Amino acid sequence: MTERVPASAPDYAALFQDHIGRSIARCMAAAAGQDKLPAVGDREQALLTLSYAMKLEQTWPAAGRLLLALAPAMERAGHRGAWMPYLEEGIEISQRLGDAHSEAELRWHLGVILERRGRYEAARSQLVSSAAQF
Numbered sequence: 001m002t003e004r005v006p007a008s009a010p011d012y013a014a015l016f017q018d019h020i021g022r023s024i025a026r027c028m029a030a031a032a033g034q035d036k037l038p039a040v041g042d043r044e045q046a047l048l049t050l051s052y053a054m055k056l057e058q059t060w061p062a063a064g065r066l067l068l069a070l071a072p073a074m075e076r077a078g079h080r081g082a083w084m085p086y087l088e089e090g091i092e093i094s095q096r097l098g099d100a101h102s103e104a105e106l107r108w109h110l111g112v113i114l115e116r117r118g119r120y121e122a123a124r125s126q127l128v129s130s131a132a133q134f
Helices: 012-031 040-053 057-076 080-097 100-116 120-133
Strands: none
Touching: 012 040, 012 057, 040 057, 040 080, 057 080, 057 100, 080 100, 100 120
16 A cells, blocks of 8 residues: 655645736736727736735735836826725835835826826825935
8 A cells, every 4th residue: 555645735825926926927018018008908907916916015016017007008098096096005015115216106196196186285295205205
C-alpha cells in the first residue's frame, strides 16, 4: 500500500493577488496609447479591477498607475461622479503608503473634477495641495 502525501493547500491570497496583477496588466494594455475612454467592457473591467486592487497594499503601485492612466479619459467622458470615489480612495492610499507623487497627481485630477462640478473651494483646496506636493 502506497502512502499518499497530502498536497499542501493552495495559497489563495497569493493566487488572488496574482490574478489582480494580471488583470491590471490587461487593463493597462487596453488603455495604453488611447486618448479616449476605453470601450464599455474594458472600462467596467478596469473599475472592477481597481475596486479590488486598491484594497491590497501589494498591488497599489500597479493600481495607482492604472488609476492615473484612466483619470483623464474618465473626466473628459463625464464620468466625474462615479470617478471621484476612486480618486479619493487613491489619495487616502497614497497618504497611508507615503506615495506623495501619486497623491499629488490624484489631487490634481480630483481638483479638476471638483472645479467642473462648480465646487470651487474644494477644487482650490485639492489643487493647492497638489501644487505644494509637486
